[in-house]
Amino acid sequence: MDWLSAVNLDGLAAVDFRWLGLVLELILMPLIAFVVGLGLVLMLRKIAARLQRRVGPPLSQPLWDIIKLHAKETQTSHGLIHEIGIVMAIGGYVAAVTLLPVPGMNGLAQQGGLIALLYMTMIPSLGLALGVGQCANPNGSIGISRALTAMLAYDVPLVIVIFGVAFHFGSLNLVHMIAAQQAGGIASWGIVQMPLLALAGLFALQGMLGKQPFEIYVAPAEIATGPMVEMGGKFLGGLFVMQCFQLYTAGVLYVTLFLGGGEHWLTFLFKVFVVTAIPMTIAMVFPRYRTEDMVRLFWKWPTMIGLLGIAFVMN
Amino acid sequence: MTHIDQVPTPGAPLPVEIGVTPGAKRTNPFAQVFDELVRFAQSRSLFMLHYCTGCGAVELPPAMTARFDMERLGIQPMVSPRQADILLITGYVSVKTLKRVILTYEQMNSPKYVIGICSCTVNGGMYWQSYATAKKLNDYMPVDIYIAGCMPRPEAVIEGLRGLIENIRNGRADAWKDYYRRYDHYLGNQQRLFGADWQTPTDVIAEARHYDLFGPATLGAHTALLEQHQRPLEALAMRIEIPELMRRRSRADQGGTAQ
Numbered sequence: 001m002d003w004l005s006a007v008n009l010d011g012l013a014a015v016d017f018r019w020l021g022l023v024l025e026l027i028l029m030p031l032i033a034f035v036v037g038l039g040l041v042l043m044l045r046k047i048a049a050r051l052q053r054r055v056g057p058p059l060s061q062p063l064w065d066i067i068k069l070h071a072k073e074t075q076t077s078h079g080l081i082h083e084i085g086i087v088m089a090i091g092g093y094v095a096a097v098t099l100l101p102v103p104g105m106n107g108l109a110q111q112g113g114l115i116a117l118l119y120m121t122m123i124p125s126l127g128l129a130l131g132v133g134q135c136a137n138p139n140g141s142i143g144i145s146r147a148l149t150a151m152l153a154y155d156v157p158l159v160i161v162i163f164g165v166a167f168h169f170g171s172l173n174l175v176h177m178i179a180a181q182q183a184g185g186i187a188s189w190g191i192v193q194m195p196l197l198a199l200a201g202l203f204a205l206q207g208m209l210g211k212q213p214f215e216i217y218v219a220p221a222e223i224a225t226g227p228m229v230e231m232g233g234k235f236l237g238g239l240f241v242m243q244c245f246q247l248y249t250a251g252v253l254y255v256t257l258f259l260g261g262g263e264h265w266l267t268f269l270f271k272v273f274v275v276t277a278i279p280m281t282i283a284m285v286f287p288r289y290r291t292e293d294m295v296r297l298f299w300k301w302p303t304m305i306g307l308l309g310i311a312f313v314m315n
Numbered sequence: 316m317t318h319i320d321q322v323p324t325p326g327a328p329l330p331v332e333i334g335v336t337p338g339a340k341r342t343n344p345f346a347q348v349f350d351e352l353v354r355f356a357q358s359r360s361l362f363m364l365h366y367c368t369g370c371g372a373v374e375l376p377p378a379m380t381a382r383f384d385m386e387r388l389g390i391q392p393m394v395s396p397r398q399a400d401i402l403l404i405t406g407y408v409s410v411k412t413l414k415r416v417i418l419t420y421e422q423m424n425s426p427k428y429v430i431g432i433c434s435c436t437v438n439g440g441m442y443w444q445s446y447a448t449a450k451k452l453n454d455y456m457p458v459d460i461y462i463a464g465c466m467p468r469p470e471a472v473i474e475g476l477r478g479l480i481e482n483i484r485n486g487r488a489d490a491w492k493d494y495y496r497r498y499d500h501y502l503g504n505q506q507r508l509f510g511a512d513w514q515t516p517t518d519v520i521a522e523a524r525h526y527d528l529f530g531p532a533t534l535g536a537h538t539a540l541l542e543q544h545q546r547p548l549e550a551l552a553m554r555i556e557i558p559e560l561m562r563r564r565s566r567a568d569q570g571g572t573a574q
Contacts, residue, residue, distance in 0.1 A: 053381040058359075062391055067356035074425040074526055076397060224394045232397030234426040
């Protein structure tokens, strides 16, 4: 028993256990994002139903959809890249979610920052492009080329907005931005300080979520849901999971940049749901633009509003 | 091919596969809970591909929109066969249409359900004497539910869908397995209409083997005939044939040589 007495137990107190907390956060954050995302998907479908004077789906509909799709007994795979593409699509958003600070959890936000987050949100589109490419369905190819064109369109105003916000706060760190906004109250929120950038950001959000005026790459009646055309069973289920993460990421990013993040979960979730409801409400009264019209519109109006906003911020 | 033309005697029980009890429970209690959950999810979430061939399609918009709202039951329209669970045939199927319906059906992922709406899918309806109309849909693919009427009102359509939901909950909606287990029967009927060299892009026999759905009647005289004519599928050649573009290109070529 000599070796036991030789162990210096005093040293245990000095061992850093903070990494355990980080691991817990990295597991919890995507899980919370998924559950909140299910709620967001439900809200979008309910809004669509109410605007059409329908009752809409029951409360747990998004969950049943995902379970059902994964429980399909025959799955049509078009090859390895098809499957990896879906993994990339979900994985990109899971990584993005760990970079977004939420009340009580910072995850990797201190280490990552805004630029890393932007990179992560582009991975899903590229993963989807790989996966759809292997399906060799012409509708899918048209859809994914439109999706990437749409990304090119809304990324210009988005990058301008991100630049303006980062310039205003003097930092690319999301934790610092939230702290600065919460210290000064509503008067220091991004939406009060930079209303033009907030407006341009809302435009970019509409394109990012691919909602109706800019729904060019889904277009069910035209190219049969584009990238999703060959996706059945677990592949479509994976995309439904991705949609939950996508809505959550977009909503939380906007809340963090312009609405002061969240002091606690109640106000935070309220803000996220309100922000995500705006694009859907706008979407239901619009038809679809053509691809070139969307690019032209995005490179003209939100870009101009964003540049004007930057001029005010730099003043 | 004589036995295909046999007409079943009225009132006789339908042939049931021996050893396969509908809704059979697994012994593991956890597996039972899991199966129950999956069946519930499958019954509460149905994506519908409507193949609108006839006048019955008129009754679907009211069933989907504000008045009757199918989304309450978790039923929503989808646009591609890969995503769909239900194939809704609304009206008569002509010989030419039936080919497309079968291609669509074979591309769907199982479990899949077929619903025949209107009398035309049941027995040909008012097209009984037509030379170009397939009379009974369930000769060519297994049908889960027929909704008779000319045309059935949206209430009847929703009542039929509720029946399907009930069947899925009880594990009785497994007609899709019949297509794999008795493929020879269905293929025989298809060959009778479309000719001996009828072939679809989906290899049903290989799928039956892969998913362990092989039955004693999967192979037979008709699948042997299929194997004689079967050509291996090849990827389509990549080429663009836009007349406008080709004309412009040839004109440019001529201009180039003239200079």
